[in-house]
Amino acid sequence: MTEQKYKFLSTPRRPVEDRRFVAGRGKFIADLDRPNMLHVAPLASHHAAAVINGIDASAALAMPGVVDVITGAELAAAVQPLMNGLNTPNVRRFPLAVDRVRYAGEWVCAVVAESRALAEDALEKIIVDATPQPFILDAEAALLETSAPVHPEHGSNLLLDRKFVWGPVDDDFDAAAHSLSFSVTWGRNSTVPIETFGVLAEWNGWDQMLDIWASIQMPKYADQIARSLDLPGNAIRVHYDVDVGGSYGVKRGIKHSVLVGYVARKLGCPVRLIEDRLENMRAGDAHGPERKFDITIAFDQDGTVRSMKMRALDNAGAYAGRAPFQLGKPISAIVGPYQINSVAYHALSVTTNKTVQEAVRGFGQAPTNYAIETAMDRVAKYLGMDRLALRQKNLIRKDQFPYLIPSGSYYDSGDYHAVIDKVLAAADYPAMLAERDRLRDAGMMAGIGIAACLEPSGGNSSFEPLLNQSNQTSTWMESCQVNIDALGKLTARIHTTSSGQGHETLVSTVLGEVMQIDPELIRITRPNSLESLPGNSPVGSRMAIMLGGAAARAGEKLKAKIMAIAAHRLGVAIDQLRYEGGDVLAHDGRRFTWDEMVELAHRQYHNLPDGMDPGLASFDIMQVPTGDALPVDDKVQMYPCYSFEFHLLLVSFDPIIGRPDIHSYVIGHDCGTVINPAIVSGMTYGGIAHGIGAALFEEFAYDTNGQLLTQSFLDYLMPSSHEVPAIQIVKHCTPSPHTVFGQKGSGESGYLGAPAAVSAAINDAVSGLGIHFEKLPIRMSAISDAIAAKTS
Amino acid sequence: MNDVTLTINGKPVSGVTEPRVTLLDFLRDVAGLKGTHAGCEHGVCGACTVLIDGTAVRSCLMLAVQAEGEDITTIEGIGGSGARAGELGVIQDAFCETHGLQCGYCTPGMILAAEALLSVNTDPTEHEVREAISGNICRCTGYVQIVDAILLAAKRLGQRNDAVPSDATLA
Ligand code: FES
Numbered sequence A: 001m002t003e004q005k006y007k008f009l010s011t012p013r014r015p016v017e018d019r020r021f022v023a024g025r026g027k028f029i030a031d032l033d034r035p036n037m038l039h040v041a042p043l044a045s046h047h048a049a050a051v052i053n054g055i056d057a058s059a060a061l062a063m064p065g066v067v068d069v070i071t072g073a074e075l076a077a078a079v080q081p082l083m084n085g086l087n088t089p090n091v092r093r094f095p096l097a098v099d100r101v102r103y104a105g106e107w108v109c110a111v112v113a114e115s116r117a118l119a120e121d122a123l124e125k126i127i128v129d130a131t132p133q134p135f136i137l138d139a140e141a142a143l144l145e146t147s148a149p150v151h152p153e154h155g156s157n158l159l160l161d162r163k164f165v166w167g168p169v170d171d172d173f174d175a176a177a178h179s180l181s182f183s184v185t186w187g188r189n190s191t192v193p194i195e196t197f198g199v200l201a202e203w204n205g206w207d208q209m210l211d212i213w214a215s216i217q218m219p220k221y222a223d224q225i226a227r228s229l230d231l232p233g234n235a236i237r238v239h240y241d242v243d244v245g246g247s248y249g250v251k252r253g254i255k256h257s258v259l260v261g262y263v264a265r266k267l268g269c270p271v272r273l274i275e276d277r278l279e280n281m282r283a284g285d286a287h288g289p290e291r292k293f294d295i296t297i298a299f300d301q302d303g304t305v306r307s308m309k310m311r312a313l314d315n316a317g318a319y320a321g322r323a324p325f326q327l328g329k330p331i332s333a334i335v336g337p338y339q340i341n342s343v344a345y346h347a348l349s350v351t352t353n354k355t356v357q358e359a360v361r362g363f364g365q366a367p368t369n370y371a372i373e374t375a376m377d378r379v380a381k382y383l384g385m386d387r388l389a390l391r392q393k394n395l396i397r398k399d400q401f402p403y404l405i406p407s408g409s410y411y412d413s414g415d416y417h418a419v420i421d422k423v424l425a426a427a428d429y430p431a432m433l434a435e436r437d438r439l440r441d442a443g444m445m446a447g448i449g450i451a452a453c454l455e456p457s458g459g460n461s462s463f464e465p466l467l468n469q470s471n472q473t474s475t476w477m478e479s480c481q482v483n484i485d486a487l488g489k490l491t492a493r494i495h496t497t498s499s500g501q502g503h504e505t506l507v508s509t510v511l512g513e514v515m516q517i518d519p520e521l522i523r524i525t526r527p528n529s530l531e532s533l534p535g536n537s538p539v540g541s542r543m544a545i546m547l548g549g550a551a552a553r554a555g556e557k558l559k560a561k562i563m564a565i566a567a568h569r570l571g572v573a574i575d576q577l578r579y580e581g582g583d584v585l586a587h588d589g590r591r592f593t594w595d596e597m598v599e600l601a602h603r604q605y606h607n608l609p610d611g612m613d614p615g616l617a618s619f620d621i622m623q624v625p626t627g628d629a630l631p632v633d634d635k636v637q638m639y640p641c642y643s644f645e646f647h648l649l650l651v652s653f654d655p656i657i658g659r660p661d662i663h664s665y666v667i668g669h670d671c672g673t674v675i676n677p678a679i680v681s682g683m684t685y686g687g688i689a690h691g692i693g694a695a696l697f698e699e700f701a702y703d704t705n706g707q708l709l710t711q712s713f714l715d716y717l718m719p720s721s722h723e724v725p726a727i728q729i730v731k732h733c734t735p736s737p738h739t740v741f742g743q744k745g746s747g748e749s750g751y752l753g754a755p756a757a758v759s760a761a762i763n764d765a766v767s768g769l770g771i772h773f774e775k776l777p778i779r780m781s782a783i784s785d786a787i788a789a790k791t792s
Numbered sequence B: 001m002n003d004v005t006l007t008i009n010g011k012p013v014s015g016v017t018e019p020r021v022t023l024l025d026f027l028r029d030v031a032g033l034k035g036t037h038a039g040c041e042h043g044v045c046g047a048c049t050v051l052i053d054g055t056a057v058r059s060c061l062m063l064a065v066q067a068e069g070e071d072i073t074t075i076e077g078i079g080g081s082g083a084r085a086g087e088l089g090v091i092q093d094a095f096c097e098t099h100g101l102q103c104g105y106c107t108p109g110m111i112l113a114a115e116a117l118l119s120v121n122t123d124p125t126e127h128e129v130r131e132a133i134s135g136n137i138c139r140c141t142g143y144v145q146i147v148d149a150i151l152l153a154a155k156r157l158g159q160r161n162d163a164v165p166s167d168a169t170l171a
């Protein structure tokens, strides 16, 4: 692909959304009030597992301002169980516990009152008669046949147990000179947005319409609520003009929305549920993957990695949620950026008595990347080989693209070696090594972390049919509509909420580029779900590719119409015309202006080509590029595009205190053509901050009674401006052949490699002591304890 | 119920409220100013930051009745309002320039923390900026472009009459 010159794309432009946010004029869910609105507060279980014998809400109901108390039994009689995507009909989940609670914090019932404060007061008056039951927290233990199932009707704790063998694994192991095995664990953490989840529902019986406003990032949200409430799809109207205060995957909110939708319908009033922080941490859709990896890797004396066996055991928590599918996405990049010839993958997901796991940024890819990168470091150490040289040896080369990996996906494009070279130069790698040694000489523990990884992007959903053969999903489309009004101005419509990704900027920039019109002059609106075209929301690093693609294609359709009008008006063939900044120029110098064109299209039907519809509007519903087929032989093309990142950082800490200090952090990032540089950089910085949190601080930890220990921001520690260093981004651009401008995804950038890189740095620092940290997060206390144990 | 009278963004505001209502909820629900956000409601995240006599304060940790008579600035008091709505203050403009935000939820608190810093330190170092916002958690940005924004704002405030610099710190 040749270098393209863009007028608006890839140029430093202010994101249009920022203006309202810096003024405090975002429209977040908690900012919305409706007349006579009621408020919901859920009652949380104190037990990790218990049978509910009875609920006495009479004292609560007698309190002034309390309108209703909804129990699980009432709700289950009125709504369908929430969907989970697996064939596990006996793992039933309702918004409120039915007969039995399965984790501490699970909602047992919900108070509806005239204010949230009154609802919370009433919670204290509800008496739940419950008999505690045995519970299980550990995923390996949950697998044992002797362990009580979290869902007795299901018969075991297994949600998913799939074995894949891609390529000649046994042969490759036989042929390899060496193999080694190790285990690593990704601790239960998440992206924890600063805004909790909230939803407001309002039923209008005269219209038979349920209006919903919510802080969501959830594909098929309206459909799922309609199914659960047994309402026609066109009786649910989700308003997409709600600003979402951060999500990074977790703002799913189905159970909240079904509960609130049910209450709104029952009472005929607007009803709102805004989680408080405690509800969010222990029972919101807050928890991400908790995953143990057992890896055996086969390699030669020269460092060539031939094959890998990976067992990934995921602790899904008490219900299925979307968690098991988070074992599926990593299949699309199961060998990372390396030429590994064959892979055996055993994906296991089990229920335990912990909070339900939900989708988190990267959808399981960050844990897997951590495991793969740890394997590369282990191999290097085993062979006494330089970690960087080992990677460079195994990386897919530029001339090998498109590159087919054993699990069936083609990587589209890349130049991994070039990115790494750029990073090493930018970081002055020899100086970094010297600084590490200087720090060590000064008595500090110092280490360098390296990680290379991929960001599968384009947000297809092929992991669903791959993990569940009865699922026939082969499209994950996205849409955009464009209109030119009678005064000649463009308005584009997008059909989703945003949580900071800058979709308005994306669409206006792309359309501006296609139409050659200043993006500042293009208006972006978000209609409600009934006025929307089909889409799948911003998941799987897809919107630059899919929404950007749909916007560009809708723009091209408009342009084609404009050219046809011009050709008719000027009496020349279209190929004799040139589109220029909105006007159309004929080869003979005549100019058909934008204003004339608008006038014709909107008012002068008699001057339009025969049979052409009046007006200037277009839309596009875009299929995911390359994502056309269902899996065959356990293989499928999963994502169209693969962004690459390479992390390099230097860490030091005092051996007694063990508090890591990141001295320098450089990331090389290639996500193809960048639409808005500031947005992409921001995603990458933010992703690295999340990754630092996952590596060093953040964990939803439980005590032996099944109680969540980290349920406030005092215990669940997130990186502040002190812990996130200045970060240098080194950019590289290998356009994707599959997208309109060569763009790839960047919404998960940084996060996919930072945990691996930070872990590698800490492990490098302690390697002289023979210490391996095999679990994230590697907290200060773990570091200082491990060193003390070795040195005392 | 208690009567509370205070000054918000230069205007006197009175309201009747329960003694247990926080300043945060008073600002949002009684004064109708939704730019001050709830993140944790236990004093850690800083999303609820407002200025009291120019000092950054967590409005979730203060009761409305404790704020009686105080002079409070919220994000709505920064930049233009009414007929001047749409005019950004210098710090707000710098946040737009560097894209010092994504979802915008922590942003009002960040801008008020920056306001508090720059009102007493017109030429902060990067370290001082990081210190000033260290009580404000942002989950989107990794702070890099926020730090850039505040340093840019400091520079611009120090050169009040300058034209807008063109060196957007878009790394
Ligand atoms: S809401 Fe006040 S500090 Fe978090």
Ligand code: FES
Residues within 6 Å of the ligand: A194, A245, A246, A500, B100, B101, B102, B103, B104, B105, B106, B107, B137, B138, B139, B140, B141
């Ligand atoms: S911009 Fe989203 S939390 Fe800071």
